[in-house]
Amino acid sequence: MVLRMTRPTRRKTSSNLQFRKRVPKDILDKARGKKITLSFPREDDHHKTLLVPVTISSEIKVSLRTNEPDIAKRRSASAEEQLQKAWVSIRQGPIRLTQKETVSLAGLCYGAIASAFENNPGSPDHWEEVLELNKEAFQGKFGVVANFNIGFSKEQKQTASLEERFGGFVDATLQKQGLIVDQHSRMGLLLETGKALNDAAVKLKRNAQGDYSSDKQADRFPTWQKLTQQPADNDHKTKSLSLTELYTGWKHEAEASYKAVSTIDDYKSRIGLFRKFLGHDDAVKVTADDIVKYKDYRLTIVSPKTVKDSDLVTLKSVFGWAVRNRKLETNPAIGITLKIAHKPQVRSKGILDVEAKALLEAALAYKGRAREADKITQAKKWLPWLCAYSGARVGEMAQLRKQDICRVNDIWVLKITPDAGTVKNKKARDVPIHNHVLDIGFLDFVTNSQDGHLFLNIPAGSDVFRAINTTKNRLREFVRTVITDTNVHPNHGWRHRFKTLGREAGIDSAILDAICGHAPANVGAHYGDYTVKALADAIKKFPRQYED
Numbered sequence: 091m092v093l094r095m096t097r098p099t100r101r102k103t104s105s106n107l108q109f110r111k112r113v114p115k116d117i118l119d120k121a122r123g124k125k126i127t128l129s130f131p132r133e134d135d136h137h138k139t140l141l142v143p144v145t146i147s148s149e150i151k152v153s154l155r156t157n158e159p160d161i162a163k164r165r166s167a168s169a170e171e172q173l174q175k176a177w178v179s180i181r182q183g184p185i186r187l188t189q190k191e192t193v194s195l196a197g198l199c200y201g202a203i204a205s206a207f208e209n210n211p212g213s214p215d216h217w218e219e220v221l222e223l224n225k226e227a228f229q230g231k232f233g234v235v236a237n238f239n240i241g242f243s244k245e246q247k248q249t250a251s252l253e254e255r256f257g258g259f260v261d262a263t264l265q266k267q268g269l270i271v272d273q274h275s276r277m278g279l280l281l282e283t284g285k286a287l288n289d290a291a292v293k294l295k296r297n298a299q300g301d302y303s304s305d306k307q308a309d310r311f312p313t314w315q316k317l318t319q320q321p322a323d324n325d326h327k328t329k330s331l332s333l334t335e336l337y338t339g340w341k342h343e344a345e346a347s348y349k350a351v352s353t354i355d356d357y358k359s360r361i362g363l364f365r366k367f368l369g370h371d372d373a374v375k376v377t378a379d380d381i382v383k384y385k386d387y388r389l390t391i392v393s394p395k396t397v398k399d400s401d402l403v404t405l406k407s408v409f410g411w412a413v414r415n416r417k418l419e420t421n422p423a424i425g426i427t428l429k430i431a432h433k434p435q436v437r438s439k440g441i442l443d444v445e446a447k448a449l450l451e452a453a454l455a456y457k458g459r460a461r462e463a464d465k466i467t468q469a470k471k472w473l474p475w476l477c478a479y480s481g482a483r484v485g486e487m488a489q490l491r492k493q494d495i496c497r498v499n500d501i502w503v504l505k506i507t508p509d510a511g512t513v514k515n516k517k518a519r520d521v522p523i524h525n526h527v528l529d530i531g532f533l534d535f536v537t538n539s540q541d542g543h544l545f546l547n548i549p550a551g552s553d554v555f556r557a558i559n560t561t562k563n564r565l566r567e568f569v570r571t572v573i574t575d576t577n578v579h580p581n582h583g584w585r586h587r588f589k590t591l592g593r594e595a596g597i598d599s600a601i602l603d604a605i606c607g608h609a610p611a612n613v614g615a616h617y618g619d620y621t622v623k624a625l626a627d628a629i630k631k632f633p634r635q636y637e638d
């Protein structure tokens with residue numbers, strides 16, 4: 091927090107990034123037009139704070155006072171957390187502070203100012219001017235109201251002056267503690283905060299004069315203890331709430347909104363890992379420190395990308411659901427992340443010509459191992475070929491069923507559909523089968539296969555998603571015996587190679603996207619469809635991966 095040396099001046103606008111958030115209807119009904127203040131630490135001095143006033147309307151729009159994306163991201167997370175606390179306070183309604191609580195809160199402001207400036211307090215004259223401005227506020231002569239000689243009582247002028255001089259500090263203190271107080275308490279807090287800031291100015295003036303003797307003034311402020319009052323309709327929040335209950339509630343909503351089953355299962359697994367790490371199942375007890383410790387622990391086991399994009403995303407999503415549904419006050423995972431440096435790329439992400447030829451030949455010649463399930467053997471034989479000539483994700487090929495290989499207008503196609511398992515964009519698509527795949531006998535294999543999944547063994551009590559992962563893992567082991575360069579992901583590398591060869595063959599990029607199941611490059615490309623004939627004409631242009 092920073093005390094202004096001079097009277098308020100008009101701020102110039104700049105091209106700063108914004109934080110935007112829709113306000114819940116129940117909050118809007120209670121607090122439309124009211125002001126709250128968000129506070130952000132300054133990057134150049136973490137002891138100092140930016141105070142940003144916000145008016146509650148249907149959507150919160152606030153300048154993050156920076157055009158740096160990394161700083162804006164941190165401030166956005168902080169704004170989200172502060173607003174969640176504000177919503178809890180608004181739902182609870184204003185409370186009345188005791189005298190001790192009022193002085194204690196003012197002491198927080200004293201401590202923030204005193205610690206922010208004591209190392210480099212500047213000149214004594216600066217703090218003398220601060221004291222003079224504070225005096226004007228107590229006399230009702232500070233700010234805009236000082237220009238009016240009639241129409242306001244002495245008390246009204248004092249209140250307006252105190253609000254203009256100290257209101258931002260009061261708002262920031264209340265906001266940080268997640269409190270909304272009644273008007274009586276606010277007036278008391280304005281007065282006590284003004285006294286506290288006077289005391290801080292006196293102390294800092296001494297520091298500026300070289301006097302760093304014991305700060306006896308700080309001893310007059312009682313230690314702040316967070317209020318334990320809860321709103322009448324929020325009693326359930328004081329009770330224990332398990333992580334399992336949180337996940338179950340999140341899952342119910344995720345299923346209703348068509349979240350991928352694989353994602354739902356993955357979240358369940360990750361919540362289980364987090365619960366095991368904590369050693370308890372009480373979501374109410376989880377703190378931001380717990381999340382940080384878990385992040386650091388997971389970094390010793392898995393890659394930073396997995397921690398950032400899987401572990402932390404899971405926790406943010408599940409706790410976020412709890413906050414949105416009024417199960418918890420705040421999301422302890424908000425703002426916790428890690429910055430991942432890009433790994434040096436020492437080669438193409440796509441499979442090279444020599445690697446493609448070696449892998450396809452090895453797959454075609456593969457006969458299986460002792461006691462290996464026949465469907466796993468067939469997966470190792472056919473999936474590299476199907477990926478090579480479709481650019482599809484390996485899971486999309488692994489889940490193919492016999493009925494998904496069919497003719498559409500006399501063109502043989504692979505039907506990639508969520509009905510068979512999972513598709514990332516949840517959209518079915520038809521991919522014409524390349525002649526090279528037909529020439530090596532793929533249709534004969536399909537004809538002689540039993541109905542159902544071609545490459546998956548699904549044990550009783552299990553599901554298709556676990557079976558897909560099993561097949562992908564066995565395939566990965568096989569492929570690694572051929573492509574040993576760890577700088578390429580050999581199964582996913584087919585997608586990169588397919589795009590590369592397709593461009594080289596002159597196939598339109600939009601058609602390549604349609605075949606691979608990539609999102610269209612722009613809004614206009616979402617309109618209309620590519621017929622199977624158009625896709626088949628493109629596949630005809632696609633070169634053979636190698637000549638026999």
